[in-house]
Amino acid sequence: MKLLNKKLNLFLIGIYLMIGFTPHLNSIDKIATQYLFLSISNIIVFSLIVLNKKIYEDSFHSLFKFRYFFSFIGLIILSSLSYFYSINGTESLVQTVYYLNYFFSLTNVFILSKRNFEYNLRNLPYFILAILIIENIWIYKILIEKFNINSSSRQLGLRGFTGNINITAFAMLFKLPFLFYLLNFSKKVGIKILSSILTISTLFIIFNFGTRGANYASILLIFFVVGYFLKSKKYKFIVLSLALYFSAIGINRAIYYGNESYDFIERSSKLNNSSTSARLGYYSDAIKSIFENPILGIGSGNWKIKSIEFDRFSIVDYTIPYHVHNDFLEVTAELGILGFLFLYGILIFLLAKFLVNFFKNRFNDSDSLSYFISISIIVFFIDSFFNFPLARPVIFLPMLILFIFFCAKNYLLKSSFFDYRKVPKLFLGILFILLFTTVNASYLIYNSFSNQQFLSAAVAGKVSDYSNKSVFSISSKFPNIMATAIPLDIVKANLLINNNYLNDTVLGMIDKGLRANPHLGYGEMVKSLYYIKKVELDTAYYFAKKGFYQLPNHTTHFKLLCDFIDYRNDSTELKKAYYFMEEKGVKVRDELKKKFVETSLFINSENTRTSKNIINQLLEENPEDEEAFVLSTILEVGIKNVEEAYELGTKAEKSFNDEDYNAAAKMFREAYILNPKELSYIENEANSFMQLGEFSKAIEILKEHIVINFPSSGKAEYLLGLNYLNTGEEAKACFNFISSRDKGFPVSNQILTQFCK
Numbered sequence: 001m002k003l004l005n006k007k008l009n010l011f012l013i014g015i016y017l018m019i020g021f022t023p024h025l026n027s028i029d030k031i032a033t034q035y036l037f038l039s040i041s042n043i044i045v046f047s048l049i050v051l052n053k054k055i056y057e058d059s060f061h062s063l064f065k066f067r068y069f070f071s072f073i074g075l076i077i078l079s080s081l082s083y084f085y086s087i088n089g090t091e092s093l094v095q096t097v098y099y100l101n102y103f104f105s106l107t108n109v110f111i112l113s114k115r116n117f118e119y120n121l122r123n124l125p126y127f128i129l130a131i132l133i134i135e136n137i138w139i140y141k142i143l144i145e146k147f148n149i150n151s152s153s154r155q156l157g158l159r160g161f162t163g164n165i166n167i168t169a170f171a172m173l174f175k176l177p178f179l180f181y182l183l184n185f186s187k188k189v190g191i192k193i194l195s196s197i198l199t200i201s202t203l204f205i206i207f208n209f210g211t212r213g214a215n216y217a218s219i220l221l222i223f224f225v226v227g228y229f230l231k232s233k234k235y236k237f238i239v240l241s242l243a244l245y246f247s248a249i250g251i252n253r254a255i256y257y258g259n260e261s262y263d264f265i266e267r268s269s270k271l272n273n274s275s276t277s278a279r280l281g282y283y284s285d286a287i288k289s290i291f292e293n294p295i296l297g298i299g300s301g302n303w304k305i306k307s308i309e310f311d312r313f314s315i316v317d318y319t320i321p322y323h324v325h326n327d328f329l330e331v332t333a334e335l336g337i338l339g340f341l342f343l344y345g346i347l348i349f350l351l352a353k354f355l356v357n358f359f360k361n362r363f364n365d366s367d368s369l370s371y372f373i374s375i376s377i378i379v380f381f382i383d384s385f386f387n388f389p390l391a392r393p394v395i396f397l398p399m400l401i402l403f404i405f406f407c408a409k410n411y412l413l414k415s416s417f418f419d420y421r422k423v424p425k426l427f428l429g430i431l432f433i434l435l436f437t438t439v440n441a442s443y444l445i446y447n448s449f450s451n452q453q454f455l456s457a458a459v460a461g462k463v464s465d466y467s468n469k470s471v472f473s474i475s476s477k478f479p480n481i482m483a484t485a486i487p488l489d490i491v492k493a494n495l496l497i498n499n500n501y502l503n504d505t506v507l508g509m510i511d512k513g514l515r516a517n518p519h520l521g522y523g524e525m526v527k528s529l530y531y532i533k534k535v536e537l538d539t540a541y542y543f544a545k546k547g548f549y550q551l552p553n554h555t556t557h558f559k560l561l562c563d564f565i566d567y568r569n570d571s572t573e574l575k576k577a578y579y580f581m582e583e584k585g586v587k588v589r590d591e592l593k594k595k596f597v598e599t600s601l602f603i604n605s606e607n608t609r610t611s612k613n614i615i616n617q618l619l620e621e622n623p624e625d626e627e628a629f630v631l632s633t634i635l636e637v638g639i640k641n642v643e644e645a646y647e648l649g650t651k652a653e654k655s656f657n658d659e660d661y662n663a664a665a666k667m668f669r670e671a672y673i674l675n676p677k678e679l680s681y682i683e684n685e686a687n688s689f690m691q692l693g694e695f696s697k698a699i700e701i702l703k704e705h706i707v708i709n710f711p712s713s714g715k716a717e718y719l720l721g722l723n724y725l726n727t728g729e730e731a732k733a734c735f736n737f738i739s740s741r742d743k744g745f746p747v748s749n750q751i752l753t754q755f756c757k
Helices: 002-017 030-051 057-063 067-084 089-114 117-146 165-173 177-185 189-209 212-231 235-256 264-269 273-292 303-311 327-360 365-386 393-410 425-459 468-472 488-498 504-516 522-533 537-550 555-568 571-583 590-602 608-621 626-637 639-657 661-674 680-691 695-709 715-726 730-742 749-755
Strands: none
Touching: 002 030, 002 089, 002 117, 002 393, 030 089, 030 393, 030 425, 057 089, 067 089, 067 327, 067 393, 089 117, 089 393, 089 425, 117 165, 117 177, 117 189, 117 365, 117 393, 165 189, 165 212, 165 365, 165 393, 177 189, 177 212, 177 235, 177 365, 189 212, 189 235, 212 235, 212 264, 212 327, 212 365, 235 264, 273 303, 273 327, 303 327, 327 365, 327 393, 365 393, 425 488, 468 488, 488 504, 488 522, 504 522, 522 537, 522 555, 537 555, 537 571, 555 571, 555 590, 571 590, 590 608, 590 626, 608 626, 626 639, 639 661, 639 680, 661 680, 680 695, 680 715, 695 715, 715 730, 730 749
16 A cells, blocks of 8 residues: 555656646647646645645645745746736736646645655656657657658658647657666666667657757757766766767768758758847847846736837737747846746756766765756756747646756755744635636636637638627637737637627727737737728728838738728838838848839839839849739839730730631730730740741741840740741751750650651
8 A cells, every 4th residue: 555655646746747748629739738737737636635634744844945935936926916017917917827837736746756755766767768758659650650851841740749849859858868867777677778779769859850959958968978977987888878879860860861951960060040040139139128127027928028029020920039039038038037036046056056066076876866857957958048948838847846856855955944834724725726726727728729729710711600709709808818929809809890890899809909919010900901891991091001010021911001002092101111111121021022013003103113123133033933023024014015915915816716827916916016025925926927837937036036035935946946847947946946945845855856866
């Protein structure tokens, strides 16, 4: 019975370690399901602990010796108080719920781990080994199904159990130190062999993801592993560890040699300049925000909103930065230096203290597991520097668990802050109220994330058969913004407008949404759509402009503005809008450049020089861009000539099909005179003369056409070759057939074989 209790205790800890296997359950982001799972697990486990309070008496007592327990309480208090000064107070409460889930997990795991601590600590590496086996099987099953050695995509469907390759890579790398620990300390040969195989297998998966941060972290990891074996003078394990590491690299290179997406060396040695620049920009924005609000920050969970203010001229559509991609900076930006110290201060201090003492003092075998735990925490810190593991329970929660074991073994205070026996029952009651509140709040978040699947599909036009009642039934109170930071009320208003539901309620929803996130310009755009439906076009134009200038590099914002400019023939506003984007350093996409030129043409604006420069640049970058070519043609010959030429060309084709080749030739010539950019007109004229048997005339037209226009399709050379055949000049015919083929025109092999001997 005692053994069963030990195993049950360890299993309850293991439930928290297996958070990554929580399914999506129709949530738009898996974290909502994970936090719901955590909240339910927390209340069940805490209830079991309270029901067996006598068994966990010493654990309760030790909890008040755990400094990080009190530090986390400080973090939660600060996070909840930030409701009063943040841009979006509701989002601060959402983030506080996430912190509460972590706090109760920390509390439960600490109490569980302290009971039979040595047993739990001894078996922890084996539990992690089992999880790694499951993760490997999960990934390799997909890898075998999706494998393509020539694929240029890094995804390969291998998002794994986390839904993201970066998260999966670090989630696996985080556990890797325990395999090296088992290699050294396990007394079972089978475990040593399994750990060796699993080390190579796990590293190969990580390298296969092509995640630079994880690749660099793996190098640092192996450095610390080798450092341990040097310190302990176990030199054969240095050789073994390096052999396993380089074997994984060797297998990776043997399969993907030279592939920049997968090859470990290629991927790690070449920085992505655009990605690096973007991250440095995020870091710079966060540092600016920290200097503006150094003590308390901007409010918990509010960086996703604040970042838009900093980055609005770089944002494409509604793809916002969302995270700093550095949790240390993000937490400091949101909760100031106080928040940083509450969350990371003790972590960094105790880890640094342990490592200094470990390498400074004589080697002690009892410190070994703590050392390998510290390597995992270092991997977490590297992840925190490049990514956002705090927002991912699959990373942050296992780190918390390892830190609990690390502190419980090495760094508990000698005496408690409080005598747990004097803690009033009221305190336990408050904890249970908070637990139930956290479950309820986590469910509301999960329910919202599930509904966001429908909202996203409906806004994208993938779902159209929805009722106004179904839209109103979706709660937008908690949370009040989507996972993408778009206000829920505005999304709902947009859908109602699409259903022609037009009254002041909709405007009220938009205004409410703008208070939740005022920086996207989405609310202004939806207001513009509302007033378009109400046929109040002056007001609609006002909000279209407001939405564009709030977030200019958005396709819908710019196209909506251009439609109004076209309607009002407002060339001044068009020029102002485009120069605004250039002045603010917006990297204007080709789609928007073409829209500018198109609108400029329709309103006969004075932006001809700008339009020509834009089109010339587009055609220089991509000569096959048909849309740019059409706009270039209109700019050069005028839209009236293009339209008249098109009508003549259509009539000429009809005459050609009716075998009235004289009329066809005449109309093709007239069409070409109107629009000399459309080379098919002149080629079809020559073809018409060829059908009439006037080969010399056709040859004259085609030769002049090739010299003047430099056609690239190869059709002109092909027609010229046919005409030379008809005049008996086979050598010239052969020369032109070969030229036509070399330009990519489908000249038949039969012709080449027959006339080009």
